[in-house]
Amino acid sequence: MSWCGLAVAAAAAALAAPPEGRSVVLVTTDGLRWQEVFAGADERLINKENGVGEPDEVRKAFWRETPEARREALLPFLWTVVAREGQLYGNRARGSSVRVTNGLNFSYPGYNELLTGAADPRIDSNDKRPNPNVTVLEWLDGREAYRGRVAAFCSWDVFPFIINRERSHVTVNAGFEPVADAGRSDLAMLNRLLGDTTPVETGVRHDSFTFAAALEHVRARQPRVLYLGLGETDEWAHAKRYDRYLEAAHRVDRFLGELWRELQARDGYRGRTSLVVTVDHGRGEGPEWKDHGKKVAASQDIWIAVVGPETPALGEQSGVEPVTQAQVAATVAALLGEDYVAAVPGAAPPIARAVEGKP
Numbered sequence: 001m002s003w004c005g006l007a008v009a010a011a012a013a014a015l016a017a018p019p020e021g022r023s024v025v026l027v028t029t030d031g032l033r034w035q036e037v038f039a040g041a042d043e044r045l046i047n048k049e050n051g052v053g054e055p056d057e058v059r060k061a062f063w064r065e066t067p068e069a070r071r072e073a074l075l076p077f078l079w080t081v082v083a084r085e086g087q088l089y090g091n092r093a094r095g096s097s098v099r100v101t102n103g104l105n106f107s108y109p110g111y112n113e114l115l116t117g118a119a120d121p122r123i124d125s126n127d128k129r130p131n132p133n134v135t136v137l138e139w140l141d142g143r144e145a146y147r148g149r150v151a152a153f154c155s156w157d158v159f160p161f162i163i164n165r166e167r168s169h170v171t172v173n174a175g176f177e178p179v180a181d182a183g184r185s186d187l188a189m190l191n192r193l194l195g196d197t198t199p200v201e202t203g204v205r206h207d208s209f210t211f212a213a214a215l216e217h218v219r220a221r222q223p224r225v226l227y228l229g230l231g232e233t234d235e236w237a238h239a240k241r242y243d244r245y246l247e248a249a250h251r252v253d254r255f256l257g258e259l260w261r262e263l264q265a266r267d268g269y270r271g272r273t274s275l276v277v278t279v280d281h282g283r284g285e286g287p288e289w290k291d292h293g294k295k296v297a298a299s300q301d302i303w304i305a306v307v308g309p310e311t312p313a314l315g316e317q318s319g320v321e322p323v324t325q326a327q328v329a330a331t332v333a334a335l336l337g338e339d340y341v342a343a344v345p346g347a348a349p350p351i352a353r354a355v356e357g358k359p
């Protein structure tokens, strides 16, 4: 390491001590269906009509004979580490349902519901309007133990409004905003590439940048609460590209594994950190897989995965009480040992089984 590198490393170390107590990472991947999470790639969609130019290659990568083998090929971290050590909700084929309750089944209403603990009929568009509601991120950041140690890295540029950055003062980096580079050459390079990259869709940064920025933030600033909001799964679905939708989902799973290993390798995080993974909405069935919204009834069905020291290792859930999207906020807080429901009247309770502690 050069002198300069040493100085930067020392500065970063001085910025943040390892977290004391519990930490939590919440990850969303926009509109990834429960159908792929629990059954893997859908054979009926691996064809030209659904934008797959090379069906044989996609089958080779993701098609297997059984749903169990298919889902593990697509999402190996979820189906090895989380399935063994944590819990997965939302396989309707096995009597586990997770539902969006806002009735609209699109992004801002969904993120509002999962981050605040309640659906709000006032949130009825994806417009860049500051959220009148307080998210669990803002609530935590307002508490002494978490102040300045809550951060959100998001692909979609509406998140500064959903989290109400101006009011909440939560660290939010979203869309094609540059990341704070503090003179670091690697982050300056990341910003250069960001500035030189053409968006696929206006307002949505590629997940690769979002993840790299979040991982560096964990290394340098050691947040206690990290929110990673990824967006490509939804973009490729709307673009009618089932191959890229699968690829994006597979990459999200790799990001989860990388982040989890990074956290388990670090003092302060090892054995004390929980991970919650979910989505803002589902999508339609069969040929309607590309769409979601009020008119696509099936898009209210979603999924949630949880792993960490407070979560009994019960794996894939079957025949359990229905869960709602609104329960995510209180679950995130409860994994830190915090009672969100007592502080926020009207918020849905945590998923009891996911936060009851290891036996």
Ligand SMILES: [Zn+2]
Residues within 6 Å of the ligand: 031, 234, 238, 292
């Ligand atoms: Zn969408």
